[in-house]
Amino acid sequence: MPYVRHWLRNSILLFATAIALGLVAAHTELIQPHDLQLDRTIQTNTRTGWLNHVMEGVSALASPIAGLLILAVWSGWLLFVRRKPTKAVATFLVVAVGWNSTQIAKALVARPRPPRQFMLDPEIGSNSFPSGHTAFTVAAVIAAYFLLRETRHRRTVLVLGVFAVLLIAFSRMYVGAHYPTDTFGSVLIAGSAITFVTGVWHTWLLPQLHRVPLMERYGLTQEREALAREAAAAQGVAYVPGQTRAGAPGTPAGGGRHRKHAGR
Structure with missing residues (x-):
């Protein structure tokens, strides 16, 4: 995991920017009508029977259940198979914190979901801003880049990662679960959380990792x-x-x- 200079300041600025964006989008008329119009344009102009199933499947790839399975298998493979405990813990933290940081923003912004009549599969539960599915994808892409940034695959990871984030974000708007601002806010929120994690990792966690017996065992x-x-x-x-x-x-x-x- 790289060390980010001024990590605390940068993470706070990113988080504050994201929350400000969410509050404006949720509680004023500056963004909300345009968000809804873009959602309806996507849904009206692109929805077809076969694509509905494809986009629902794409969206499910970053669902909470799928995310937990991916994170468990990925971290477990690094720890138990590759015997890379530092990378396993770092990867787990980047994905878990980047992903779950959205829950803080959801509580602070409290933006309702888009109108249920426009949803393919009506969402129940948490608020709309930001998109947890998109945040999980952003965090997973960043974690993969951290692992491969010193290899010849780093550019491939970036290209495929950007495509994956855009695809998941589009799928969330397509199925009617989120506004465009929600998906963009996810990038800011996940980025702020991961920036914070890099500082905590190098300042406190990494120097103490050897104290965990399981780490030495693997x-x-x-x-x-x-x-x-x-x-x-x-x-x-x-x-x-x-x-x-x-x-x-x-x-x-x-x-x-x-x-x-x-x-x-």
């Missing part, structure tokens, strides 16, 4: 040694096996909190 020390070796090579500094920072084994001396490869 190869934490070996993973940290490999990461530290890569970080030292990228920085052009000497790697000292077993060197620690704040109790975290395998961290190269002098790396600091701003090192590029730390605790991916």
